[in-house]
């Protein structure tokens with residue numbers, strides 16, 4: 001097939017299973033080179049899904065068959081690997097978070113202001129429940145949003161943090177907010193609207209002295225629309241529950257519960273979307289929607305269309321995460337730092 005799109009993989013750990021199985025389910029896309037600093041991981045994934053283990057990052061970028069790369073490495077590496085890949089003419093699909101500093105986030109936005117080369121994974125935007133909630137909110141079916149609450153309580157114990165990057169400031173660059181709750185924060189801002197300011201605090205409790213990153217976080221978010229939202233996120237719970245987002249509108253409350261969507265009106269509660277709950281790859285809490293976003297990524301490449309979630313779209317959630325860290329350090333509100341892409345590009 002002449003217009004085959006070859007994929008390169010950086011990072012062959014847990015989430016690479018979701019990406020590689022999606023790649024193999026898309027006609028005309030195939031894995032070419034897989035790189036991991038632990039070569040046995042690249043070998044294992046190549047044996048499972050196809051492609052060849054690469055010797056280096058550079059080998060993947062040098063190969064003209066590789067049109068698109070998937071960045072599935074520890075957080076601190078994302079922005080640098082994405083910028084390098086973009087500069088070599090590759091399409092980039094980067095796992096969240098796209099960067100770990102706002103300066104790097106802006107570099108990515110400047111490198112691809114129209115979202116034609118870089119796409120950032122926030123797969124939960126592709127859940128049927130999210131799509132329906134977005135439509136209901138845009139059409140104001142139950143009136144305007146009055147307030148919004150996001151809660152994510154998961155279980156991450158010392159075992160989870162025992163590898164060489166989770167729990168470290170150098171590579172994970174944060175804990176429950178930047179790794180787990182960033183999905184719920186992204187949905188909160190995607191559905192709730194543009195943020196204006198945030199104030200919050202983070203703590204390390206059960207795993208104090210074991211990990212360098214936060215386990216618990218709370219924040220108050222002021223939106224430009226004037227509403228106020230609440231966020232609570234924890235990795236200290238005994239189990240990992242479905243994250244919930246309560247969006248209180250004038251005449252009804254939408255409740256996103258994992259991939260389900262409920263509508264509460266007075267004493268009535270109706271299920272608008274019931275997920276099939278069939279997540280079979282990775283952890284069930286990742287949901288089922290990687291396949292939808294990855295399929296769209298390749299469809300956009302083929303059709304030369306912009307991606308739905310480029311760096312600009314991924315910015316607000318990262319801004320909120322990094323601003324809660326700042327607020328926790330200073331005890332102050334952090335105002336939204338709007339995106340001025342006119343400054344000169346410094347890569």
Ligand SMILES: NC(=O)c1ccc[n+]([C@@H]2O[C@H](COP(=O)([O-])OP(=O)(O)OC[C@H]3O[C@@H](n4cnc5c(N)ncnc54)[C@H](O)[C@@H]3O)[C@@H](O)[C@H]2O)c1
Nearest residue numbers: 010011012013014015016035036037038072073095096286
């Ligand atoms: N969207 C989601 O729901 C979701 C779920 C899980 C993980 N993730 C994200 O995916 C990324 C990877 O997470 P994971 O759970 O697969 O972690 P993991 O630890 O299982 O895998 C990361 C892999 O990267 C490799 N690596 C480290 N440095 C490297 C380098 N310089 N070059 C190439 N490979 C390198 C490691 O050896 C490891 O195999 C993270 O950004 C994480 O936040 C997203």
